[in-house]
């Protein structure tokens with residue numbers, strides 16, 4: 001967020017939100033813009049940097065896959081370590097476009113099924 005495409009894209013999102021919020025169509029519902037209001041480019045960058053926060057979807061740190069960065073295989077087994085699986089949001093290869101709780105539950109269910117199948121439980 002120091003500079004570059006992510007900061008610029010976020011700035012465009014803020015511009016768009018301001019445009020919608022200040023539009024004639026919403027005039028009856030809006031008293032006034034409270035923030036950020038019309039700022040200089042540098043002040044807007046600071047506003048974005050100060051306001052940006054995580055949406056709590058930390059994931060993908062032990063991704064499933066086959067490339068050099070992958071940590072687990074499709075059965076969630078850790079490459080190179082016997083008898084160790086990972087079954088949580090960290091195995092997601094990419095952050096999903098939707099929320100992460102439900103996919104995490106499915107990952108857990110898939111892990112328990114794989115273990116039951118292999119152990120003939």
Ligand SMILES: Cc1cc2nc3c(=O)[nH]c(=O)nc-3n(C[C@H](O)[C@H](O)[C@H](O)COP(=O)(O)OP(=O)(O)OC[C@H]3O[C@@H](n4cnc5c(N)ncnc54)[C@H](O)[C@@H]3O)c2cc1C
Pocket residue numbers: 055056057058087088089090099100101102104
């Ligand atoms: C504030 C917040 C709001 C969220 N809101 C939503 C939402 O609205 N919708 C949505 O879909 N997702 C939401 N998420 C994301 C969702 O909660 C996570 O993606 C999901 O819980 C990930 O599941 P997980 O099993 O990977 O990890 P976790 O749910 O974090 O489970 C990890 C578990 O391991 C335990 N643990 C950690 N260390 C140890 C240890 N050494 N020994 C034993 N146990 C240990 C922890 O106590 C915890 O119970 C939110 C997350 C946060 C933080």
